[in-house]
Amino acid sequence: MAEQDVHTNKTDQLKFQDPTTRYPSISPPKQDQPEPGLDADMVPKADIGEFSYRGTGRLEGRKALITGGDSGIGAATAIAFSREGADVAISYLPDEEPDAKNVARIINESGRKAVTLPGDLTDASFCSDVVNQAVEQLGGLDILVNNAGKQIAVEGLDDLPDDQLEQTFQVNILAMFRTTRAALKHLQPGSTIINTTSIVAYQPSPALIDYSSTKAAINNFTKNMATQLAEKGIRVNGDCLNNG
Incomplete structure (x- = not known):
């Protein structure tokens, strides 16, 4: 059976399946990558919805920008949005180009426009530039997904260096302020902002104090x-992760 068929049969969200046997029992090999890491080098590959997500046109004609859209949740969101009918721009670190190209390929094969915007969100000017580039290349902006994040575990506060502390706040929250501020110049009533948060906001992990x-x-x-934005007809929601 072809690889695509295997993935489809195991993870197609519209196919009636036995949940106790839907996914294989696997023990991934121990692996480590230097930052920022690539989905392309993971074993096994992450399921980002390429073979499983089937849309129903709920975002037809929409234009979305997703930060950190090259891998993980960001990539899965970008693919899902495209399958729902949206054109999608993704931002990512230049070192993550192989992952970004793969996501762009899937978006294009889904019949939608993909825009790739490499850059570093710790650079305040890029936070504005990435929004402006997305608007220019997509022809507008209806959805902003603030998803990019930095997470590195440490033993304790004494082991948390200043550069990691500052970068975590720059990427995870300061960039969110900046991209949102830039996007507000373009978002119209009916637009949406989605921010990726986590269960650790409520149940902090000792090893992830900065995150x-x-x-x-x-x-x-x-x-x-x-x-603030309710009266302008713009919805703002948080998408909470359960695994930190």
Whole structure:
């Protein structure tokens, strides 16, 4: 059986299946990659919906920007949006180009436009530039997904270096302020902002003190923006991860 058929039969969300046997029992080999890491080098490959997600046209004609859209949740979101009918721009670190090209390929094969925007969100100017580039190349913007994040575990606070602390806050929360501020110039009533948060905002992990702190800040930011923008007809939501 072809690889695509195997993936489809195991993970097609519209196919009636026995949940106790839907996924294989696997023990991934121990593996480690230097930052930022690539999905392309993971064993086994992540399921980002290429063979499983079938849309129903719920985002037909929409234009979305997803930060950190080259891998993981960002990639899965980009593919799902394209299958729902949206054109999608993804931002990512230049070192993640192989993953970004793969996601762009899937978006294009889904019949939608893909825009790839490499850059570093710790650079304040890029946070504005990436929004402007997305608007220019997509012809507008209806959806902003603030998904990019940095997470590195440490034993304790004494082991947390200043450069990691600053970069985690720059990527996870400061960039969110900046991209949202830039996007507000373009978002019309009916538009949506989605911020990726985590269960560690409520149940902090001792090994993720900086990451957990940013996720708590994201929750507060999301609630504030939802209140501010409701009267403008712009929805703001947080998407909470359960695995930190």
